[in-house]
Amino acid sequence: MKVHYKINGKDYEFDIHPGKVLLDVLRENGFTEVKGNCYMGTCGACTVLINGTPKTSCTVLAAQINGAEITTVKGLGDILNPHPLQKAFVEKGAVQCGYCTPGTILAAYALLKENPNPTDEDIKKAIDGNLCRCTGYVQQVEAIKYAITLLKEGK
Amino acid sequence: MEKQVIGKNVEKIDALALATGQPVYADDIKLPNTLHIKFLYSPHANAIIEDIDTTEAEKLPGVHMVLTYKNTPQVYHTTAGQGWPEPSPYDTCMFNQHVRFVGDRVAAVAAESEEIALEALKLIKVKYNVLPAVFDPEEAMKEGAPIIHEENPQGTYDAKRNLVAHIEVKAGDVEKGFEEADVVVEHTFETQFAQHCPIETHATISYLDENGRIVIRSSTQVPFHVRRIVAQVLGIPVSQIRVIKPRIGGGFGSKQEIILEEVCAFVTMKTGRPARAVYTREEEFISSRTRHPMKITVKIGAKKDGRFTAIKMYALSNTGAYGTHGLTVASNTGSKTLPLYNKAPNVEFVADVVYTNLPVPGAYRGYGATQGYACLEQTVDMVAEKLGLDPIAIRKINHIRKGETSPIFEALGEGREGVVQYIESEAVDKLLELGAKEIGFYEKWGKKVRNGSKVRGVGMSLHMQGSGIPKIDMGSASIKLNEDGSVNVLYGGTDIGTGLDTVVAQIVGEVLGIDPKKVIVYPSDTDITPFDKGAYASSGTFISGSAVYNTALKLRDQILEVAKDMFGEQDSKDYILKDGFVISPRSGKRVSLSEIAYDTFYVKKQKQIMAVGSFVSESSPPPFAAHFVEIEVDEETGVITPIKYVAAVDCGVVINPELTKGQIIGAIVNGIGYALTEEYKFGENGKVLNPNFMEYRIPSSRDIPEIVPILVETYEPTGPLGAKSVSEININGPIPAIGNALYDALGIRLGSSPYTPDKVLKALKEKRK
Numbered sequence: 001m002k003v004h005y006k007i008n009g010k011d012y013e014f015d016i017h018p019g020k021v022l023l024d025v026l027r028e029n030g031f032t033e034v035k036g037n038c039y040m041g042t043c044g045a046c047t048v049l050i051n052g053t054p055k056t057s058c059t060v061l062a063a064q065i066n067g068a069e070i071t072t073v074k075g076l077g078d079i080l081n082p083h084p085l086q087k088a089f090v091e092k093g094a095v096q097c098g099y100c101t102p103g104t105i106l107a108a109y110a111l112l113k114e115n116p117n118p119t120d121e122d123i124k125k126a127i128d129g130n131l132c133r134c135t136g137y138v139q140q141v142e143a144i145k146y147a148i149t150l151l152k153e154g155k
Numbered sequence: 156m157e158k159q160v161i162g163k164n165v166e167k168i169d170a171l172a173l174a175t176g177q178p179v180y181a182d183d184i185k186l187p188n189t190l191h192i193k194f195l196y197s198p199h200a201n202a203i204i205e206d207i208d209t210t211e212a213e214k215l216p217g218v219h220m221v222l223t224y225k226n227t228p229q230v231y232h233t234t235a236g237q238g239w240p241e242p243s244p245y246d247t248c249m250f251n252q253h254v255r256f257v258g259d260r261v262a263a264v265a266a267e268s269e270e271i272a273l274e275a276l277k278l279i280k281v282k283y284n285v286l287p288a289v290f291d292p293e294e295a296m297k298e299g300a301p302i303i304h305e306e307n308p309q310g311t312y313d314a315k316r317n318l319v320a321h322i323e324v325k326a327g328d329v330e331k332g333f334e335e336a337d338v339v340v341e342h343t344f345e346t347q348f349a350q351h352c353p354i355e356t357h358a359t360i361s362y363l364d365e366n367g368r369i370v371i372r373s374s375t376q377v378p379f380h381v382r383r384i385v386a387q388v389l390g391i392p393v394s395q396i397r398v399i400k401p402r403i404g405g406g407f408g409s410k411q412e413i414i415l416e417e418v419c420a421f422v423t424m425k426t427g428r429p430a431r432a433v434y435t436r437e438e439e440f441i442s443s444r445t446r447h448p449m450k451i452t453v454k455i456g457a458k459k460d461g462r463f464t465a466i467k468m469y470a471l472s473n474t475g476a477y478g479t480h481g482l483t484v485a486s487n488t489g490s491k492t493l494p495l496y497n498k499a500p501n502v503e504f505v506a507d508v509v510y511t512n513l514p515v516p517g518a519y520r521g522y523g524a525t526q527g528y529a530c531l532e533q534t535v536d537m538v539a540e541k542l543g544l545d546p547i548a549i550r551k552i553n554h555i556r557k558g559e560t561s562p563i564f565e566a567l568g569e570g571r572e573g574v575v576q577y578i579e580s581e582a583v584d585k586l587l588e589l590g591a592k593e594i595g596f597y598e599k600w601g602k603k604v605r606n607g608s609k610v611r612g613v614g615m616s617l618h619m620q621g622s623g624i625p626k627i628d629m630g631s632a633s634i635k636l637n638e639d640g641s642v643n644v645l646y647g648g649t650d651i652g653t654g655l656d657t658v659v660a661q662i663v664g665e666v667l668g669i670d671p672k673k674v675i676v677y678p679s680d681t682d683i684t685p686f687d688k689g690a691y692a693s694s695g696t697f698i699s700g701s702a703v704y705n706t707a708l709k710l711r712d713q714i715l716e717v718a719k720d721m722f723g724e725q726d727s728k729d730y731i732l733k734d735g736f737v738i739s740p741r742s743g744k745r746v747s748l749s750e751i752a753y754d755t756f757y758v759k760k761q762k763q764i765m766a767v768g769s770f771v772s773e774s775s776p777p778p779f780a781a782h783f784v785e786i787e788v789d790e791e792t793g794v795i796t797p798i799k800y801v802a803a804v805d806c807g808v809v810i811n812p813e814l815t816k817g818q819i820i821g822a823i824v825n826g827i828g829y830a831l832t833e834e835y836k837f838g839e840n841g842k843v844l845n846p847n848f849m850e851y852r853i854p855s856s857r858d859i860p861e862i863v864p865i866l867v868e869t870y871e872p873t874g875p876l877g878a879k880s881v882s883e884i885n886i887n888g889p890i891p892a893i894g895n896a897l898y899d900a901l902g903i904r905l906g907s908s909p910y911t912p913d914k915v916l917k918a919l920k921e922k923r924k
Contacts, residue, residue: 013527019492032183033176035404037356038436042848045354073176082175098173098823099354099404099650105174111289124856131848133352134652135817136824137856 008032008075014062022048022057022065026072033074033102044130047074048072055131057148073102076109085109088147089140096101096134104130108144112151120145159733160664164813165671167657169402169650178599181358181374183432189360190219190265190434191420192415193272195279195310197254198444198839200288200512201301201648202251204261204281205734209279209911218275218577219269219426224250225423230388231308235479235517236377238627242570244310244319244478249388254283255303255476257842265422266431267921289317292450292473292509292840297510297828303476303510310540311478312508318547319478320508320570320619324561329454332465332501336456338541340711343607344453344530346837348473349446349645351519352853355404356439359415361422362429364397369420372399373541376651377409377689384419389424396420398684403651407825409444410517410651411691412479412572412860440846446837447484447508448473453528455499455538457884461552463538468527470506474513481508482570484516485579486493487523490573491777492531494561498553512841520822521886525829529908532891536898545600546895547587550617557581557871569692574625576774580869580879582805583617586781590615590803603900611798612868612900615783617892620884621775622874623694630694630702631685631769633914634710637754640735640748641673642710647687648699649679653882654814655695659703661810662875666707667714668732669748685767686756693778693880696810698770704875706768713764715750720760743901776871778879779805784821784860786896790919795831795897797860802885808877812866818882819864826889828854834841834909 004073007026016025023036023046036046041059045054049071051138077083082090085105090094104127104155111126117128123144124137132140167859172179176232193861209221227250233243245679250260259538262279266272278486289295289303313319333339369391376383378398386393403410415432422430434443445922449472456465470488474481489504519525531749539549555561557578564576591597596613602609606856632646687699715727718737722744729740738745755762783801788794802819809815832852836844845851898904903918 019494028185030185032178032180035180035355037354040436040847040849043354073174077175079171079175079177082171082747086171086174089174090166093167093817095163095167095170095173096654096817097353097355097403097405098170099180099652101174102176109416127856129855131352131354131853131855133354133407133825133853134821135824136820136862137854137859138820138862139813139817141856 001063003062004068016062018063020062022060022062023026025056025062031072032123033072033117035099035102044103045100047130049082049105049106049110049125049149054107069136073105084150085147086142092139092142092143094139100132104132114150115149157248157353158665160661160671160793161808161810165657165661165811166816167654168676168754169656173402178398180355180404181360182639184360186362186429189431189920190264190426191269192265192301192418192422192430193269195226195262195276197257197259197458199254199283199285200257200396201286202254202283203286204254205284206282208280210262212275215271215275216852217271218264220262220265221279222250224248224252227889228388228390230390231720232384232388234379234412234414236413236689239383239566243480243594244308246304246308246311246476249421256478256514257840258514259476263418272826273628288512288841290511290513292471293512295509295511296507303446303512317508317510320482320485322504324504324563324566325490326566327501329465329501331502332499333456337459338538339454339456340534340537341452341454342530342534342537343906344533345450345569346448346526346529348448348909349829349833350440351407351409352795353405353409354881356434356436357410357415357443358433359419360429360431361419362422363427367744368395368397369423370397370399371416371420373416374403374410375400376406376538376649376691376886378649378681379647379686381413381416381635384413385420386433388595389421390487395595395779400649401677404474406690407520408522408691410516411689412444414443415750420838421716421895425638436848437846440851441514441843443762445514447516447526447527448518451526451915453530453534455534457542459542461542461544461549463496464500465501467494467503472508473511473513474508475511475513477515478510479515479720480517484523484847485783486567486569488527490563490567491524492527494563496553497555497559497619498563504567513552514843520825524885525887528616528618528887531893536895546615547596550586550588554583555612569624573851574774578830579873580807580871581777581779582777582867582869586779586803586805589867590781590783590801593863593865594785594799596783597787607787609787610900611785611787612896613783613877614685614892614894614896614899615781616888616895618780618878618884618887620693620776621777622697623775624692625772627770628688628692628698629769630699632703632706633685633765633767634706634709635763635765636748636752638749638752640669641675642667643675644678644703645677645684646657646699646703647679647684648695649687649690649891651690653695653769653818654811655699657814658696659698660770660808662700662704663707665876666704666711669735680718693899694881696878697880698772698922700875700878701770702768706766709766709768710764713766714751716749717755718746721746721754745753773872774873774875778880778881778884779883780888782892784892784896786893786900788897788900791816793915795893795915796909797827799861801863801865802888803865803867804881804885805869806881807871807874807879809866810878813865815881816864819885820862822882822885823862823889824854824859826886830893830910832890895919
């Protein structure tokens with residue numbers, strides 16, 4: 001079957017097997033910035049924004065969200081023009097192996113859209129579903145707080 | 156000398172690529188005509204395959220190969236990616252007729268898609284002769300127990316008793332030491348199976364290059380060992396294989412193994428087509444590697460003044476169905492712990508490493524020291540209590556100091572004799588003092604502050620580890636100068652997410668006086684970079700960093716030689732390299748590295764300024780860490796909540812504070828998971844019951860306490876620019892520190908980790924009896 005998505009602002013049409021999850025469809029079509037592996041929605045590495053809301057793409061049927069707007073971490077910024085969250089993660093040592101980073105940044109992005117002044121607890125809650133085995137989360141929380149400052153300064 | 160580049164928070168050089176989702180990992184590239192590989196696993200803990208029928212599977216359209224023991228090389232090897240000759244037994248075949256745990260590989264299918272491969276697996280018919288299994292190492296050693304490796308593998312100690320290794324190391328006379336003691340304490344503690352859980356699972360892609368050589372792009376910590384072992388298994392020369400390490404999504408030891416590479420390479424060799432194998436999370440739990448569970452008994456004798464007279468440690472290690480890292484992990488249980496208390500003149504370490512029909516433990520951050528410290532550091536607290544000393548005081552009396560040695564260093568290395576070592580950098584007393592102050596140890600210890608059913612307690616533990624394996628681990632690098640004053644560094648080391656590439660850029664930048672942004676680092680590709688043993692044994696900064704440092708010094712000499720000529724001076728010994736220039740303080744003359752490169756490329760004495768260097772260490776300088784934790788235990792629910800965790804760490808000169816802190820905090824959180832929630836649950840048949848993140852709980856952002864890393868710098872003369880290692884040591888603290896805090900809060904000691912609520916409640920009930 002055919003599905004249409006707007007991904008990172010551009011229109012796409014994919015011919016997919018109806019049983020496929022979004023994660024696989026995205027990765028097979030070159031959106032390898034979406035990581036994954038648990039296929040249970042428990043690690044959060046495959047998080048994307050679907051119509052602005054962070055979802056684990058391994059638990060979403062691709063066919064189910066025909067017509068949706070999808071944002072991956074590449075939709076926030078790229079290596080030449082990074083988003084303040086991406087810059088903050090780099091600067092605060094919040095990227096180690098980096099495998100969880102795209103998903104965590106998207107979860108943080110959705111939080112800041114909704115709540116520009118989150119407490120530490122709000123931040124921890126927002127990224128609670130994004131497991132990280134390298135950083136121990138401390139620098140991730142610091143980075144998200146720092147990104148708030150950058151965003152306010154318009155950087 | 157003034158530091159130009161090291162000691163500064165240089166941004167991790169690959170961080171922006173990772174944060175913006177560049178296709179950098181093994182499975183991020185897609186090759187046309189790729190065959191996808193999926194595995195069939197044994198449902199039995201111990202069985203002989205009597206018959207395996209793959210004809211139906213082979214007939215399924217899209218299936219290209221079904222691999223079993225019948226059509227794959229029966230080459231016994233070890234999956235442990237260690238230096239050669241490997242200290243682990245040769246007990247594994249790609250596929251074996253004898254399957255030895257639930258999750259052992261029976262067959263694999265290579266097909267046009269994953270879906271087809273999975274379908275084909277269902278069509279394979281296997282007839283098993285199910286044999287009795289043994290899961291308990293004590294049972295497995297007894298006469299009459301099933302013999303798990305009937306083939307008597309090369310490198311096992313006594314296969315008939317399922318003994319992979321037996322270690323006995325003695326210094327002095329422990330029995331005499333215990334007789335001389337005023338108090339003697341003996342304590343037994345068991346640690347559990349656990350998984351590394353890197354968020355990226357194992358992933359390998361292989362293909363033929365234009366000349367028909369096999370290229371393996373793999374999520375590995377040990378690319379050079381992969382090349383050697385795959386060549387061994389496939390029976391082809393090393394020259395026919397190239398191993399590329401892309402960015403790695405974490406390893407923590409699990410990727411110090413050859414698990415997918417040999418299968419992918421075999422499929423590519425047989426079909427000429429690219430092959431891809433990626434483990435699911437469930438496969439990671441069942442069929443990759445775990446941590447060696449151990450039952451450890453520590454006996455300590457001490458005089459009234461607190462000085463230890465003897466320490467005896469016995470470790471019984473369960474190495475599951477295969478002996479990978481079995482001997483060496485158990486060696487480290489003694490060698491990385493016992494020298495810490497070198498005031499005891501009588502020391503004995505004995506270990507047995509035993510096969511069982513359970514999943515396979517391998518290398519895991521901490522590498523046996525984690526298990527050793529879990530018991531040792533609680534026993535030390537028990538001795539202190541008997542003597543009326545506080546935990547910090549007893550450690551101050553007994554810990555090793557700068558200029559001192561331990562007989563254990565010489566007696567016990569990694570699977571063989573060790574080397575004589577003297578401690579050349581150490582700040583243990585300072586670690587203890589700063590850590591105690593930060594947590595408020597003396598204000599809180601013994602106070603049992605209560606809030607309803609919740610009671611607070613504090614605990615601490617002390618640790619050392621090591622940096623690299625002396626006289627075994629080798630790293631090398633080459634560096635060349637470009638005409639804009641930048642340099643290309645090709646080194647064999649393996650950054651698996653730790654930031655080693657950045658540390659390398661800083662070390663080179665420091666030696667050459669250039670911005671690390673001008674250091675272009677190219678890590679481990681077996682065709683292109685020189686050799687390195689890989690990422691393990693806390694050796695990244697120490698071994699690979701030293702190799703790069705030595706190479707940068709050679710390059711520096713070549714640069715100075717040219718500058719001397721350009722300046723028309725006699726000698727270059729007082730020249731300074733700074734901000735991309737060579738400066739002569741005598742004459743005030745200066746020339747940029749860019750001008751030097753232009754001169755040597757195009758003008759005079761034309762040549763490429765380039766150097767190759769290596770490093771192998773004579774010693775394994777230990778980092779030290781004092782850990783302190785405040786916890787709250789709920790007497791009604793049994794739940795332990797860490798409130799604050801402090802780690803004071805001596806890792807020599809700090810190359811990059813932010814990256815160093817990241818290593819410390821990450822290891823602590825990994826350790827907290829191991830202490831409180833992470834454990835394998837097995838069914839009666841040895842099947843893993845919780846192979847997913849729902850039921851195997853690793854810490855999430857809301858599970859972590861306040862964590863304070865304190866970096867205490869020393870100067871390690873054998874390390875690059877004074878550095879030691881930091882990545883492993885900090886996983887060792889949470890089990891003993893939380894265990895000691897639990898005793899402080901409730902007066903109970905649990906006999907095993909993890910400290911789950913049911914164990915706490917049971918211990919409380921027993922105490923109240």
